[in-house]
Each structure stands twice: as structure tokens, then as C-alpha cells.
Amino acid sequence: MTPPSTATPSEIAGLVRCSAVFLPADPPRTGTVAFWHPDGPPAASAGRAGSLTVVVREGSGTADRTVPALLLPVREALPVLTRARAAAAHPAAAYWGSVAVLALQLTARGRLLPGLTATDHDAWRAGPLTPEDRRRVTALAAAMPPEARAVPLPGTDPVLLPEAEPLVRAFLDAVADGLPRTPAAALAAGGPAFAAPEPRRMPEHRSWAAEIAAGHDAGVKLSLRIEVTGPAGPADDDTAAAPGLRAVLQVHSLADPSLVADAAAVWTGADPVLRLSPRARMDALLTLRRAARAWPALEPLLSAAVPDAVDLADEEVTELLGPATAALEAAGVRVHWPRALARPLTARAVVGADGDGPADRPGSGPSLLSADALLRFDWRFALGDQRLTAADLDRLAEAARPVVRLRDQWVVIDPEAVRRARDRSRTEHRISPVEALGVALTGRAETPDGPVEVEVTGRLAALRDRIARPEDTDRRPVAQPAALAATLRDYQLRGLDWLDRMTSLGLGGCLADDMGLGKTITLIALHLHRQTLPEAAGPTLVVCPASLLGNWQREIERFAPGTPVRRYHGPGRSLSGLADGAFVLTTYGTMRLDAARLAGAGPWGLLVADEAQHVKNPFSATAKELRTIGAKARVALSGTPVENNLTELWAILDWTTPGLLGTLGAFRRRYAQHIEGGAGDPAVARRLTSLVAPFLLRRRKSDPGIAPELPPKTETDRAVALTAEQATLYEAVVRESLAEISGADAMARRGLIVKLLTSLKQICNHPAQYLKEDRPRITGRSGKLELLDELLDTLLAEDAGTLVFTQYVRMAEILRQHLADRGVPTLFLHGGTPVARRDAMVRSFQEGEAPVFLLSLKAAGTGLNLTRAEHVVHYDRWWNPAVEDQATDRAYRIGQTRPVQVHRLIAEGTVEDRIAALLERKRELADAVLGAGEAALTELSDAELAELVQLTGSVR
Numbered sequence: 001m002t003p004p005s006t007a008t009p010s011e012i013a014g015l016v017r018c019s020a021v022f023l024p025a026d027p028p029r030t031g032t033v034a035f036w037h038p039d040g041p042p043a044a045s046a047g048r049a050g051s052l053t054v055v056v057r058e059g060s061g062t063a064d065r066t067v068p069a070l071l072l073p074v075r076e077a078l079p080v081l082t083r084a085r086a087a088a089a090h091p092a093a094a095y096w097g098s099v100a101v102l103a104l105q106l107t108a109r110g111r112l113l114p115g116l117t118a119t120d121h122d123a124w125r126a127g128p129l130t131p132e133d134r135r136r137v138t139a140l141a142a143a144m145p146p147e148a149r150a151v152p153l154p155g156t157d158p159v160l161l162p163e164a165e166p167l168v169r170a171f172l173d174a175v176a177d178g179l180p181r182t183p184a185a186a187l188a189a190g191g192p193a194f195a196a197p198e199p200r201r202m203p204e205h206r207s208w209a210a211e212i213a214a215g216h217d218a219g220v221k222l223s224l225r226i227e228v229t230g231p232a233g234p235a236d237d238d239t240a241a242a243p244g245l246r247a248v249l250q251v252h253s254l255a256d257p258s259l260v261a262d263a264a265a266v267w268t269g270a271d272p273v274l275r276l277s278p279r280a281r282m283d284a285l286l287t288l289r290r291a292a293r294a295w296p297a298l299e300p301l302l303s304a305a306v307p308d309a310v311d312l313a314d315e316e317v318t319e320l321l322g323p324a325t326a327a328l329e330a331a332g333v334r335v336h337w338p339r340a341l342a343r344p345l346t347a348r349a350v351v352g353a354d355g356d357g358p359a360d361r362p363g364s365g366p367s368l369l370s371a372d373a374l375l376r377f378d379w380r381f382a383l384g385d386q387r388l389t390a391a392d393l394d395r396l397a398e399a400a401r402p403v404v405r406l407r408d409q410w411v412v413i414d415p416e417a418v419r420r421a422r423d424r425s426r427t428e429h430r431i432s433p434v435e436a437l438g439v440a441l442t443g444r445a446e447t448p449d450g451p452v453e454v455e456v457t458g459r460l461a462a463l464r465d466r467i468a469r470p471e472d473t474d475r476r477p478v479a480q481p482a483a484l485a486a487t488l489r490d491y492q493l494r495g496l497d498w499l500d501r502m503t504s505l506g507l508g509g510c511l512a513d514d515m516g517l518g519k520t521i522t523l524i525a526l527h528l529h530r531q532t533l534p535e536a537a538g539p540t541l542v543v544c545p546a547s548l549l550g551n552w553q554r555e556i557e558r559f560a561p562g563t564p565v566r567r568y569h570g571p572g573r574s575l576s577g578l579a580d581g582a583f584v585l586t587t588y589g590t591m592r593l594d595a596a597r598l599a600g601a602g603p604w605g606l607l608v609a610d611e612a613q614h615v616k617n618p619f620s621a622t623a624k625e626l627r628t629i630g631a632k633a634r635v636a637l638s639g640t641p642v643e644n645n646l647t648e649l650w651a652i653l654d655w656t657t658p659g660l661l662g663t664l665g666a667f668r669r670r671y672a673q674h675i676e677g678g679a680g681d682p683a684v685a686r687r688l689t690s691l692v693a694p695f696l697l698r699r700r701k702s703d704p705g706i707a708p709e710l711p712p713k714t715e716t717d718r719a720v721a722l723t724a725e726q727a728t729l730y731e732a733v734v735r736e737s738l739a740e741i742s743g744a745d746a747m748a749r750r751g752l753i754v755k756l757l758t759s760l761k762q763i764c765n766h767p768a769q770y771l772k773e774d775r776p777r778i779t780g781r782s783g784k785l786e787l788l789d790e791l792l793d794t795l796l797a798e799d800a801g802t803l804v805f806t807q808y809v810r811m812a813e814i815l816r817q818h819l820a821d822r823g824v825p826t827l828f829l830h831g832g833t834p835v836a837r838r839d840a841m842v843r844s845f846q847e848g849e850a851p852v853f854l855l856s857l858k859a860a861g862t863g864l865n866l867t868r869a870e871h872v873v874h875y876d877r878w879w880n881p882a883v884e885d886q887a888t889d890r891a892y893r894i895g896q897t898r899p900v901q902v903h904r905l906i907a908e909g910t911v912e913d914r915i916a917a918l919l920e921r922k923r924e925l926a927d928a929v930l931g932a933g934e935a936a937l938t939e940l941s942d943a944e945l946a947e948l949v950q951l952t953g954s955v956r
Contacts, residue, residue, distance in 0.1 A: 015070070015080045016089040019147045020096045021054070023071075024170040027121040027199050029178035031170070033077035033096065034151070036069040054150040055159060064152070064159065074174045078104070092147035099140055099168055103175035106133065112176050114194050120203040122193040126172040137172070141165035222263070222287050223250045223334045226320070229311065243410060245317055247335075248309040249301060251284060264308040287332055294327035295319070317412065337412065350379075350455045351436050351445075434659040440464040441694065442687045446670060463505070467694040470501060481528035486521060486559045491699055491706050495522045498697050500529060503606070503633035504536065508656025510612065510636040512698040514798065517706065519637045520555045523608060526635070528560055530605060531581045536632060538605020539582045541598065543626065545611050546587040547787035550719030550908040552610070556583050568598075575601045588614050588622050595625035607631035611790065612638040615655065616648035618664060627655060640797035641696065646672040646688075653695055660695065713892045715902040717916055718791075720783040722764070722907055727951060729763045729770060730910065734949050742942055753945065757911060760949060762808065764907035765876050769811050778818045784875065784905050785818065791873065791903060792824065796851055801868040805887045806875040807857040815854055815875070825849070830856040842866065857887055867896045874904045877912050909952040 018035040025031040034052050052069040055062050072080070081100040084093035106112075106126045113127045129137070141164035149167055152159040181197050193200040229244040251266045253259035263284075264270075288307060292298040297316045301307040312320070325335045395404075404411060439445045440456040441464060456464060466475070477497045480488050488496065495511060499522065502509040513519050523542075530536040542552055549567060556565045564582035568575065569590050578584065578601065591598060607629055609615060615623040634656045641649055650667045653660055661667045674684040699706055722730060737756040744752055762769045766785060768776030778785070788804070795802050806812050809830045816828050827841045827850045845853050846868050853866065857878060869891035878884050884904075892900040906912045 016084040016093050018070075018093060019054075019090050019150070020077075020081065020084075020093040021052070021148065021151050022074075022096060022167060022171050022174075023151065024167070024174065026117045026119050027123040027177060028117070028125070028170065028174040029074065029123070029181075029197070030199070031074050031174040032071045033074060033081070034069045034071050035080075035093070036067045052151065055146075055152055055161065056150065062159075073178075074171070075178045078175070090147070091145050092150075095143070095145055095148045096171070099171050100175065102133075102136055102140065103172045106172060107176055107179050116202060116206060120201050120206065121199045122202055123173070124177045124194065126169075126176040137165065137168055141168050144168070220284050220287075221252045221332055222284060222291065223252060223260075223336060224248065224328070225250055225336045226312075227338060244311060245412070246309045246311045247298070247320075249288070249307050250336075262308075264306050267306045290331040291328055291333040294331045294333075295324045297324075321412065350457060351439055351460060434657065435662070436460055437463065438660050438662070438691055441468060442691050444687060446666070467501065467505065467507070468690075470498075475501070478529060481525055481532070483528045483531075483562075484521075484525050484559055485561055488521070488525060489518070492518050492522050492525075495519075495697060495699075496525045496529065499523070499526045499635060502695065503530070503635065504533075506633070507695065508634040508636070508653075509694075510638060510641055510652050510656055510696045512638055512641045512696055514639055514700050517699060519639075520552065520610075521559050523635065523637065524556055524559050527581075527583065527606060528563070536605060538580060538603070538632065539578055539584055540606040540608060541584045541586065541602075541604045541629070541631070542608045542610060543586055543588055543591045544609075545614065545786075545790055546589065547720045547783060547790050548610060548718075549585055549587065550721060551716075552583075552585050554717070554719055568594075580605075588626075591629075592622050592625045595628050599629045602630045604629070604631040605633075607634045608637065609634070609652075609655070610637045611794075612636035612652050612655075613640055613648065613793075616651050618647070618651040618654070623651060623655070627658075639794045641698075646675060649692065649696075653692060657695055661691070711892075711896055711899045713888070713900045713902060715904070717904045717906050718787060719906050719908040719913065720787045722783055722910070722951075723781055725767050725781055726763055726783065726907075729767055730760060730951050733759050733763065734951065738942070738946055738949075741945070756949065760911050761876055762811075764910055764912055765806070765808065765811050766814055768814055769808060772810075776814065778814060778821070784907060785815075787905060788815075788873065788875065789822075791871075792819075792852065795871055796824065799851070800870040801845065801848070801851060801853070801866075802871045802873060803853050803855060803866060803869045803887075803891055804873045804875055805855050805857045805860070805884075807878060808876070809856050811875065812854045812856060819852060824852055826852045826854055828854045829860050831859040833859065845869075855887075855890075857883065860887070860890065864890045865893065866890045867893065869900070870898050871901045871903065874902070877904065877906065877915060911949045914948055 015035050018037045021034045021036075023032045023034055034050075036052055036054065050069055050071050051066050053064055053066050056065050078100050081093060081097040082104075083097070084090070085097040085101065089097070103126065106129075111126055111128065111133070112124050114122070114124055117123045144164040144167070146161070149162050149164060152161055181195055193202060225248045226245055227248060229246050249263035251261055251263050267281075285302075285307075288298065288301060292302055297310060297312065297319070300310050320335060328335055437460070439454050440460055443454055443456075444451050445454050477493070478500045480493060480496070495513065495518075499509060499511065503526070511519050511522065513522075527540045530538075544552060546569070549569060553565050553567065556563055560583075564579045566575075566578065566582060566584050567573075568584050568586040573586075573590070573594075575584070575597065586594075586598070609626065615626055617623060636652050636656050638652065641652055647664065647668070650661050650664055650672075654664075662670070671684055671688045675688065733756065737752065737759070741749055741752045741756070759770060764784065766776075766778070766782040768778065768781065792802065804812075804815065806815070809832075812828055812830065816826055819826050827845055829838060829841050833841070841853070842864060844850060845866060848868065853869065872888045872891050874884055874887070888900070888902050892902075904916070906916050
């Protein structure tokens with residue numbers, strides 16, 4: 001429940017190494033935490049700079065010193081302090097981090113009391129504290145280092161420091177006063193003042209505040225014990241009178257919760273153990289007065305010489321079964337019912353299909369989930385462990401009394417709850433199959449009267465087990481397709497089996513593996529497997545970012561040779577003559593324009609949304625159009641299914657499996673508001689997990705069994721098309737340069753070829769680099785840059801460190817400017833970087849202060865240890881692969897504990913593409929050619945050179 005800080009991760013890392021001092025204020029929430037360091041002021045934007053007078057050790061004594069400091073409000077300082085407990089932090093910051101954890105724990109437990117400060121301002125404070133809480137406060141105070149209270153008390157001579165325990169208490173109150181400033185707080189405190197962050201003076205509430213403080217700080221608390229009075233008739237006698245009930249006041253010791261006695265015995269001194277001091281007796285009476293205000297039935301106890309008990313009328317018993325108990329507990333008085341009489345009325349829903357049997361028949365899943373299959377939603381009610389029939393509910397409702405006889409037993413029950421249960425049981429309700437499946441997975445249904453538990457029967461229960469607990473079924477896993485030209489890893493085989501299980505049932509899913517774990521090859525394997533099933537076969541439509549079209553085509557041609565692949569993109573795109581088992585690749589932009597044509601070509605055997613976070617906004621035109629395309633099954637691929645909020649998860653899963661999560665409004669009410677707000681609700685989070693887990697397969701590289709060996713290195717060539725501007729420049733340079741080269745002598749020819757190759761690589765990087773623009777427009781001009789953005793969006797969401805190598809300092813400067821415009825922190829190391837600055841950059845990156853490190857290949861290709869990086873991006877290709885390998889080894893080296901992903905960006909259809917193909921197809925020739933670098937390429941004939949540099953790829 002730590003609130004967000006406006007400080008960046010790098011600023012937080014700097015602050016934890018500073019000394020920290022808490023400065024109390026009135027009201028407590030306006031207190032601040034001052035961070036200072038003897039070597040200079042902390043650098044951070046989240047706060048206000050100032051100065052601080054502190055007492056420091058000097059020689060064998062102490063001295064006052066005024067130091068620059070950064071002052072953060074307590075609420076914003078909490079993330080820094082809690083981080084200090086787990087980092088190499090200053091002892092004072094680590095100490096206040098421990099106190100902050102206690103403060104947050106007390107707040108999470110609801111240990112909050114409303115009241116007024118010494119200046120009559122509204123304030124919450126931490127309390128009431130249990131004996132264990134008080135012991136922790138005392139222990140923390142005893143452990144306070146001198147630096148944690150180094151600010152002297154004003155006007156003291158000799159100088160005095162604040163006492164430790166009051167300072168700890170003041171910090172706990174500051175946290176308690178600052179966090180619960182919400183509308184719910186106003187309800188708990190009885191007024192809006194305690195919800196607003198602005199201080200409000202309320203001197204007229206001084207007596208009320210004193211009463212609250214006295215009641216909760218006293219050494220006793222009160223409770224009510226409900227007991228039976230008077231003999232009841234025999235349980236089997238229909239004419240027997242109902243027993244009477246009364247509420248007996250009890251007193252409990254806060255110091256020793258095991259001590260409890262009737263108030264009458266305590267008041268008269270008859271109890272030999274629990275005795276009250278005059279102050280404690282007055283505090284108990286104040287608590288009783290508050291309880292009587294909450295429930296007027298207790299008013300006779302206030303006028304009694306000895307507060308003993310009150311006999312309860314039927315209407316008072318009904319009140320106590322309803323809202324009165326909650327009001328009493330808010331006043332600090334609990335209610336205890338006799339087990340023999342009071343048994344809760346519980347409701348449970350039973351969900352299943354008409355004529356449902358228990359067997360999981362083959363093929364039952366899709367028929368059960370068909371659009372016209374409605375499932376019954378019946379009610380079952382029970383009192384304690386006794387199930388109630390419709391006749392029981394009728395009898396209880398007709399009695400209209402809180403104490404009634406049921407099956408020869410007397411019970412206490414709220415008549416209004418009985419009437420609601422009877423009305424519910426008489427209403428027939430049916431729900432859709434997907435809604436029923438969601439209910440079956442969570443074991444809970446939402447109703448107008450609140451959530452109820454659910455019992456699932458028959459084929460619905462079998463379907464739930466089949467998707468939620470597949471290991472308990474006898475279904476054989478899917479084998480790797482024979483047509484796949486690769487060997488899948490174990491986790492990829494499990495992913496294939498999961499995808500087949502979900503899609504064969506007519507359900508969708510989101511494969512959310514980390515980047516580099518092979519989502520693409522797993523999907524290709526699924527396509528090949530489905531072509532062997534008559535009911536599932538058909539073409540697969542893949543919708544992806546434009547920067548990934550080339551990569552998809554390459555992977556399909558590599559791993560599914562012979563499978564037709566068609567790009568539906570650019571001018572002249574067509575779907576005519578489409579083979580049944582083909583792949584069709586299109587972009588989100590083209591899909592949005594041609595959704596009707598794509599929908600008319602269906603239904604597709606499989607519809608795939610790659611990088612599905614592109615449709616995370618359900619109201620966008622892209623997301624809306626994607627929903628109009630029909631398919632036998634839908635699969636989303638995304639390494640970051642949730643980037644900012646849970647609405648994004650809803651958008652993806654409501655596309656793959658419509659209706660599973662309900663409407664967006666209902667999803668926000670049931671899940672998002674409880675999980676995303678404040679401390680979050682773990683119970684709600686667990687329910688959401690049980691609901692979405694079968695439909696979302698998430699594996700990380702760090703998961704056990706995914707990469708058990710010494711971290712592997714995975715290398716991927718990522719092809720991307722040139723933009724129209726790049727293609728125009730590329731073709732012009734090729735045309736002009738080849739004409740010039742053809743007429744040059746041998747010496748000049750070599751220089752012209754090197755110039756040509758350099759120019760073409762710069763154009764592939766970004767037109768602004770080749771044109772040497774001083775103030776370039778960066779976005780929208782380079783396919784490579786767009787692909788880099790796609791990669792970094794995923795990697796930043798994973799909090800992964802990334803190295804980006806380029807052989808051109810100018811290109812790195814363009815990247816730095818672009819990422820700065822996007823708000824991405826970067827470091828930039830090149831040949832002109834001084835050695836001291838170079839070492840500082842390495843330390844900064846290793847400590848996580850910036851997620852992206854831009855490096856010049858020559859300057860940073862050797863000699864650096866950057867093992868925090870999990871990803872290495874080669875923005876442009878070096879002719880010698882050994883140089884690239886050395887650069888990659890800055891991350892992939894001794895000390896690296898995580899898998900390393902290497903991404904080589906290649907402009908499709910260009911000289912870069914042909915060099916990459918040369919490396920792939922003819923390694924022995926590549927060793928000869930690339931070992932000599934560009935020099936070997938200068939010896940190519942004019943025809944060979946023309947073939948090498950000719951532009952043949954598609955244009956964006």
C-alpha cells in the first residue's frame with residue numbers, strides 16, 4: 001500500500017544513500033523527511049530543496065552544521081524509505097524504513113483513530129496499539145541511530161535532540177494521517193474533514209476527540225453477550241413460546257485479552273481478577289455512552305447504578321441481527337451470539353445445464369459453450385449445516401420473528417434476510433455459457449445482493465477441470481507437428497499443448513511469454529497442428545505491427561517450409577486464390593482500413609493478434625475493427641498484457657474469449673478498483689487470477705524449468721521494411737554510385753564502394769543520419785527506429801536492462817534525442833567519453849539508474865562488464881561478426897545470471913539483408929569475406945556489387 005512517488009528510480013537510489021531525519025508538524029500529515037549528505041545535496045526533482053541544521057560528530061565531540069537537504073512530504077518519502085531497507089542504504093534511512101513498514105502495517109490493519117491535534121486540526125493517528133505493537137515501538141525507539149534524530153530541538157541550550165519514542169510515535173501518526181484521506185475515511189470518522197488533504201480547524205469537536213482518545217487508549221474494552229432467558233417450551237411442541245433474549249455487558253482487559261468478566265461483577269468488585277481503576281471505569285462508561293448512541297437499546301444501562309444487562313424485544317433482536325451490530329463494532333463494542341441459537345443464513349448458487357450429466361463426454365466442450373446453450377442458475381440456502389427447503393423458507397418467512405423454531409430447534413435469524421432468500425429461490429435464472437465458465441473458475445457469482453458461493457455440476461464442472469487442472473485429466477499432450485522444421489523446447493511444447501486445448505474447445509487465449517521464448521514458433525506449430533484436424537483447419541490471419549511483418553515471414557519460411565505465406569499490406573494487396581492452410585500477414589493499420597474485406601474472407605481457421613497490447617484500448621478504432629473479424633479461434637501474443645492498468649487485460653481477453661470477464665464496467669467494479677487502488681485487495685486479486693489463469697499463459701525467462709542451464713544466449717535477426725523516404729534515398733544512391741563506380745579506376749573504385757556501403761547503411765538506420773540534418777524530425781521516417789520502439793516498449797515494461805550498439809556516434813545521438821523525447825532515461829558512451837565518466841556510467845547502469853545504455857560499437861565493444869543487461873540490440877550490422885560477438889559479450893559474460901537476448905535489426909531487401917543471408921547460408925564464405933571486413937567487398941565485380949546492393953524488399 002506504499003503510495004507512488006514522483007521520484008524516479010535513479011533518484012530513489014541516490015536518496016537511500018543519504019541520511020534521513022523526520023521533522024514532525026501539525027497536523028501530522030504535513031510532516032516531512034529531510035535527506036542530506038555531508039558530501040553535497042541530494043539530486044532529485046521530487047521535493048523541495050532547503051537547508052537543515054544538524055548535529056554531527058566532530059572529533060571527540062559534536063557540532064552544529066547547516067547542510068543542504070531535500071525535504072519530501074511523508075507520503076512521498078515512503079517509497080524511498082521502504083526501498084532503503086533492501087538496498088545499500090545509509091543507517092538512518094534504513095532505520096526510518098523499518099519504522100515506515102510498521103506504520104504501513106498498522107494502517108493496513110485499520111489501526112486508525114480520528115481526533116484533533118494540539119491546534120484543533122483534524123487528524124488521524126495510529127491506534128489503538130496492541131501490547132505487541134507497543135513492544136515494537138519501544139524496540140524501534142531503543143534502536144534509533146543518532147543520525148535519525150540529528151535535528152536539535154529549538155531553543156535548547158545545551159543542545160538537545162528529540163526523544164526517540166515520541167519521535168517514532170509522531171512518524172506513525174504522520175503516516176496514519178496522510179494515507180486514509182478518502183471518501184470512505186469520511187464515513188468512518190463521521191465527517192468530510194477527515195477525508196480532505198487540506199487541514200481544517202475544528203475546535204468545536206474537542207470534547208468528541210477527547211472522548212474518542214479516552215475510549216481507545218483506556219485499558220479496557222466492552223462487548224455484549226447475547227444469552228437466552230426464561231424456559232422455552234419443548235422443541236416439538238407447536239404451541240411452545242419462543243425463548244427470551246438479553247444482552248449482557250462484558251468488560252475485557254486490553255493489557256491481557258484473556259481477562260474478561262461481566263460488567264456487573266466488575267462494578268461490584270465481585271470479580272477477583274479484573275478490577276478497574278477510577279480512570280478505567282470512567283473510560284468504560286464513555287465507551288458505553290458511544291455504544292448507546294449507536295444503538296439506543298443500551299440507554300437503560302447508562303442510568304443503572306450497575307450496568308448489567310437489558311432484555312431485548314423482537315424488534316431489538318432484529319436490529320441487532322442487522323445494522324446495529326456494525327454500528328456497535330464501529331463504536332468499539334463487539335456482539336457475541338450463543339452458538340446454539342445463532343447460525344448464519346448462507347446462500348449458494350448451483351450452476352449446470354439442463355439434463356446435465358457428470359461425465360465429460362468427448363466433444364462436450366464446444367457444444368456446451370455454443371451460443372444457444374443456456375445454463376440453469378439455482379439457489380440453495382442453509383442455516384449452519386442444515387440445508388433449507390422451499391417449505392422451510394416459507395415457514396421462516398411467515399413467522400416474521402427473529403426467534404423461530406426450525407426442525408425441532410430454536411434459531412435466531414433476520415426475518416428480512418429470510419424474505420429475500422425466499423424471493424430469490426422462486427426466481428428462475430439462466431446465464432450464458434462463458435459467464436457460467438467464469439463463475440465456475442472463481443467459485444463465486446455476483447448478484448444484486450452481493451457475491452455468493454457457487455457449486456458447479458456436470459459437464460460444466462468437467463470443462464472447468466479440463467482447462468484449469470489439465471494435469472488431472474487423461475488427455476494426451478499434443479506432439480510436435482511433423483511438418484515443423486525445428487525441435488521445440490519442453491516449455492514450448494507445453495505452450496503448444498495449452499494453445500491446442502483452449503482453441504479446440506472454442507475458447508481463446510493469450511500467450512504472454514517473455515520476449516525471446518519463442519511465441520512465434522509456438523504459434524506456427526499450432527497452425528501446422530490444426531491443419532491436421534478437419535474441424536480446425538483453415539488459413540491463419542496474423543495481425544502485427546508493420547515492423548514485424550518481415551520477421552513473421554522469415555520465421556514461417558524457416559520453420560514451416562512449403563506453407564504459403566501472403567503479405568496483405570501495401571498497394572495491390574489481395575486475398576484472391578488464398579490456400580486453405582496459408583498464413584496471411586497484415587498490419588494493424590491495414591486491418592483497420594480493410595476489416596470488412598478480411599472479415600468477408602473468413603471465417604479464418606485462426607486469428608492471431610501479435611503484440612496485442614496494440615489493442616489494449618477497447619475504445620480505439622483498431623480494437624473495434626479487430627472484433628468484427630470472425631475466426632474459429634482467437635489467440636493474442638503479448639509479452640506485456642498489462643502495461644498500465646487492468647483494463648488492458650480486459651481488452652485482450654474480452655477479444656480472445658468474449659464475455660469471460662463480463663462488461664468493462666462490471667470488471668472495473670469487481671476487480672480493477674479493488675486491485676489497483678491503494679494497498680490492493682489480495683482476495684480479489686486471487687479471484688481474478690483464478691479466472692484468467694486458464695486463458696493466459698505467462699512464462700518468464702527466470703521461471704524454473706524455462707532456462708535451467710547457465711543462461712543461454714538467443715540471437716534473433718529482426719527484419720524491417722524501409723519507409724518510402726528511405727527507399728527513395730536508397731535507390732537514388734545505388735543508381736548514382738553504381739554509375740560512378742563503373743567508370744572509376746581500381747584505387748578510386750575501392751573508396752567509392754566503401755562510401756556506397758556506408759551511405760546505404762546510414763539510410764537504413766535513419767534518413768537524418770545520411771542527410772546530416774542538424775535538427776531532424778525523427779519519428780515516422782525509419783522502419784528500424786519504429787522496430788526499436790516496439791522492442792523497448794516490451795523491455796521497459798519488463799524492467800529489463802538493454803544495450804543498444806551502433807557503429808555511428810551520430811546515430812546514437814539521434815537515438816538519445818528520440819528516447820529523451822519519449823521520456824526514456826538513457827546513458828550514452830562513445831569514443832570521446834573520459835575514462836572516469838565511462839566508469840561512472842557503467843556503475844550507474846549496473847545499479848539500475850537507467851534502463852537503456854547507448855554505446856558506440858568501437859568504443860564499447862570490449863572491456864566493459866554490463867551484466868545487468870538482459871537484451872542486446874545491434875541497431876546496425878558490423879561486417880565482422882566477431883566484433884558484434886565481442887560487443888554482445890559485454891552482457892553475456894561471467895557474472896550474468898539471466899538469459900541474454902540478442903536482437904539484430906536488419907533492413908529488409910537491402911545490403912544488410914544480403915549480408916545476413918550470406919552469414920546464414922555460407923558460413924565458410926562468410927568467414928573469408930567478413931573476416932576482412934569491407935575490404936573484401938571492394939573486390940566484387942560490378943554485377944556482384946549491383947546484386948548485393950539492389951533494393952528488393954517491400955516498402956512501408
